Amino acid sequence: MRRFLKAAATALATAACLTTAVPAASAAPPAPRHAAAEAPAAPAVPAVNPFGTLGVVSVVAAIAAALPDPDRSPAGTNDFTCKPTAAHPYPVVLVHGTFVNAFDNWSGLAPVLKNAGYCVFALNYGETKPHALMKATGPVPASAKQLAAYVDKVRAATGAKKVDLVGDSQGGGLMPQWYLRFEGGAKKVHQLVGISPSSHGTTIDGLAPVVDEVLDVAGHAGKPLGLDSPAAKDQTVGSPVLQQLYAKGDTEPGVTYTNIVTKTDIIVTPYTHQFLTAGPGATVHNILLQDVCPLDLSGHLGDAYDSNVYQLVLNALDPAHAAPVRCAAMPIPV
Numbered sequence: 001m002r003r004f005l006k007a008a009a010t011a012l013a014t015a016a017c018l019t020t021a022v023p024a025a026s027a028a029p030p031a032p033r034h035a036a037a038e039a040p041a042a043p044a045v046p047a048v049n050p051f052g053t054l055g056v057v058s059v060v061a062a063i064a065a066a067l068p069d070p071d072r073s074p075a076g077t078n079d080f081t082c083k084p085t086a087a088h089p090y091p092v093v094l095v096h097g098t099f100v101n102a103f104d105n106w107s108g109l110a111p112v113l114k115n116a117g118y119c120v121f122a123l124n125y126g127e128t129k130p131h132a133l134m135k136a137t138g139p140v141p142a143s144a145k146q147l148a149a150y151v152d153k154v155r156a157a158t159g160a161k162k163v164d165l166v167g168d169s170q171g172g173g174l175m176p177q178w179y180l181r182f183e184g185g186a187k188k189v190h191q192l193v194g195i196s197p198s199s200h201g202t203t204i205d206g207l208a209p210v211v212d213e214v215l216d217v218a219g220h221a222g223k224p225l226g227l228d229s230p231a232a233k234d235q236t237v238g239s240p241v242l243q244q245l246y247a248k249g250d251t252e253p254g255v256t257y258t259n260i261v262t263k264t265d266i267i268v269t270p271y272t273h274q275f276l277t278a279g280p281g282a283t284v285h286n287i288l289l290q291d292v293c294p295l296d297l298s299g300h301l302g303d304a305y306d307s308n309v310y311q312l313v314l315n316a317l318d319p320a321h322a323a324p325v326r327c328a329a330m331p332i333p334v
Helices: 002-013 056-064 102-106 109-115 139-159 174-182 206-223 230-234 240-245 307-317
Strands: 090-094 120-123 163-168 189-195 256-261 285-289
Touching: 002 307, 090 102, 090 109, 090 139, 102 120, 102 206, 102 285, 109 120, 109 307, 120 139, 139 163, 139 174, 139 230, 163 174, 174 189, 189 307, 256 307
Parallel strands: 090 120, 090 163, 163 189, 189 256, 256 285
Antiparallel strands: none
16 A cells, blocks of 8 residues: 555656556457667667656656646647658657646657657647646547547648657557547557557556545545546546457557557556557557666656657657667666
8 A cells, every 4th residue: 555655646746647547358468579679770869858867857847847838839849830751751649648738748759759850749638627737637538539630630731641649658548549449540540659558557556446536536626726537537447438448459450559668667557458469450569668778767657758768769650760779777667
């Protein structure tokens, strides 16, 4: 119980990407892919992180910077005059996690992608209160409709037939997967890259029922602040949303799925729930962060501000020009 309370306190203190979901009744996940790349055809892009060098420290700094304007866009995003190049034909849409916003989640990775030559977009979604600091709290199916509308807006502006989705936590797992399956997204998405995705959900070390009670209390007391979270309940063990989503397998034909997972995740547990099994016509790459960088201890809250993860995302988006991961030490397992 002490371990859970510590994890929950950390998540609340940093407005972190809590995602709770239900395990699917599916085959065992495929073995993680070791992501050591061959000699690169292009140099690695430096990780530009304006909010620090350690994952969770950077999250806290970004949240503080977002306080005056929770709806602001991260640097490098949402230029609707941007036109994709032949080298990078798919615009990248960044999808944040639960209890954070686009600025919190993507102020590290977005400039890296922009500097690498991508058209980069980042939406805010899932508010239960207008202009809430903590977003992605609304019902997952409703959020998926918002993602669908945003992707169509990006496609119309850029002229691209498909986009690549890069998401964190809920934004890399349950919600975009619902969009792919039930909102026509599979025809409009080339790849979904999930960072600590909420795929198949969490037991929170067996304490998911306790979390349900906590969410009930916090939601009732904190509704004026936007703390009520149907999304968290949708991702809780046994939820109808999770059962419906995975009833026919993990993937949609024609989509490539890349999952970047850390052993030190104490929010989506066990971490192996985050792996996917490829169905007909789909491709799945499961990458365990510690197989690539053994000294990287980033957890669920900090891995969106991890330079090793940045390179893994770049490699997933452009595998023909994948560069070796330089493996900076990330010693904070949160």
